[in-house]
Every structure is written in C-alpha cells, then in structure tokens.
Amino acid sequence: MSATMSDLLLDWYDRHARRLPWRVSTGERPDPYRVWLSEVMLQQTTTAAVAPYFAAFTARWPTVEALAAAPEEAVMAAWAGLGYYSRARNLVKAARAVADLGGFPDTEAGLRALPGVGDYTAAAVAAIAFGRRAVVIDANVERVVARLYAIATPLPGARKAIRVAADTITPGKRAGDFAQAMMDLGATICTARDAKCLLCPLQSACAARALGDPLRFPVKAVKKARPLRTGTAFWIERDEAVWLVTRPAKGLLGGMRALPDDGWLARADGHGEAPLAGAWKAAGVVRHGFTHFDLELGVATYAGEGVPAGEGQWWPLERLDEAGLPTLFAKAAERVLAQRSTDGED
C-alpha cells in the first residue's frame, strides 16, 4: 500500500517541524487561547514579527478571561507596531464574547462567528486546538497546492480549485499537524521565491515539478501601482509633554494614538493647514509605506503658546514609548527628538 500525500507530509513534519513559541510538543493538547491569539497575530504577519508580541501578550494576559477584562486602550497600545489595528479591536471583542460563552467554541462554525476570525483562522483553530478536520488555507497552502496540481488559473480566481484540491488531501486524523505541516512546507521548502524540490517530501507527487518550472505557480494577477501621498504631522510640545490625539475607531490606524495631522488620506494629500495659528518649523520628512499607498509625511514643530482645539491629551515625553504610537508616528516622533539632540550637541 503506497503512502498517501498526508502520510508523506506528516512523516516529514515529525522530523522537520519548526519550533515556534505558540506550539506545544507532540501529543500535548494546545491551549485554545494561545492558538487563537497566535493565529490572529499571524494574519499577514511574519513569525519573527509576532514572536515578541505573543510573549508580551501571554505574559500580561495569560488567559482569555484576563484579556477580556483588559481596557481596550491597553490592548491597542500593546498591539502598536504590529499593524492591521482592527485586529486588536476585534481581539478584545472576541475575548469578551468567549468569556461570556464560558470558553472557546470548539467547532469551525462557532469560531467563525467571533470578530476577526475568518475562514482561515476558524479552520486553523478548529484543527490545531481541537483536532477537528478542517481545510486550512493560507498563502502557504495556496502556493503549495497550486504547485502540487499545477493550477494555472491566476489568483484570486484559482481559490475554488485550490480549496477543492486541499480538501482532497486533508486527512481526518492529525488535522492540526497536517495544517501546520503544509504551512511549514510552504515557509521553508516550497517558498515564494524558491522551490527546494530535492528536499520536498511531496516531490514525486508534484505536477509543477514534473513540468520543470515550480516557480511558475501560483499565477497571480498583476497589482496596481501604489500612489504617493504627502501630508503633515504636527508636534506641539509643552512642559515636557506632547499633544496626542486618538484616531477615529475605523479606517487607517483606527483607534490608535497619533500626532495631529493635516487630514492626509490614502486617496488624498493633506491640506497643509496646522491645528494652531502661529510659528511652525519644518522638522523633517518621514517616508512610510502602507499596503495601498506610500506616504511622505512632513513633521512640523510649533513654537508658540496656543492650545489645540478638540480632543487630545498632553503625553509626557519620558513615557512616549508607552503611548502605543503606530510605527508611522513613532518614526515622526523619533525624527523630532533626534533632530533636537543633534541641535543640542552643536
């Protein structure tokens, strides 16, 4: 009897599984909270970027009940720098829902109903935390399956065919290991820029390898160019404190603390007008890339006695690293403070 694809893959996984902070040793039942938390953090985010955040979150909030009891603001600040901030807001909502339920749903459908849990995450948690058979499809699995079956339809159109193919090779047992094995294979052997076919446990079954050009798959639609936007952020300082605002809950950097700005958007440049009349001085420019546009953000500092209108707070400079500024504004602040220390030395 010949080994199935899943047998070959699971044997490989038993020897080559990556060791990651959110994984447990073979045979141990993982904590659903840690599985869910890691999966949400890993959405569109590399394992290297996630590791320190996962450590910090699990140290500070060891259980879903602890996280449910945390102020949303504290969770948002702890998430600062990781990106896709709606994840943090949904994380709190989901934790509170789970706490109300008395524990995590143990089915894919139940998990899928939680905020911030989509098809991928529901399947991954059902499989990894609860051992349920689920078809787990992330970018790794998409790539591996597209190559295994030489699926020539461009993404995202190929998604249906990929799901059907993934379903046929997903085993009923060791569902969580199989899912993680596919992802490890995609992350270490069958990568986007390379295909180490000689090391691949599925090499003899792979159609793309048989065709001699594995990197041809998956075929992708061409992407649009990202526009370049310009805008300004404003640094208003008084008594060793800087004026910070909280951005609207939805949209770009939603719910995060920030420097006041001139209204730049993904679709429009900033208007350039400052929130206070008075003397402003250019303090530098920060380049920052978002998913769908690039931003050239000028930073202006204020020399005057005025107080900004509207909501905001004076944040002590010595505790600025606790403000939970997203990377864009952390860069802007760094630019102001670095320039100042240089000035001081001159």
Added chain:
DNA sequence: AAAACGTGGCT
C-alpha cells in the same frame, strides 16, 4: 467583489 487595511525583512 474589489478595496481597505501596517509593517518589516529580503532580494
């Protein structure tokens, strides 16, 4: 259903 939504690392 296409577009919005962050960031850092790698080539």
Added chain:
DNA sequence: TAGCCAAGTTT
C-alpha cells in the same frame, strides 16, 4: 533599491 511577500478579515 523598489517591489514582493507574510499563518487574512471586513465591508
């Protein structure tokens, strides 16, 4: 370097 890419979800 400029672009590509990473354990996607929401609207």
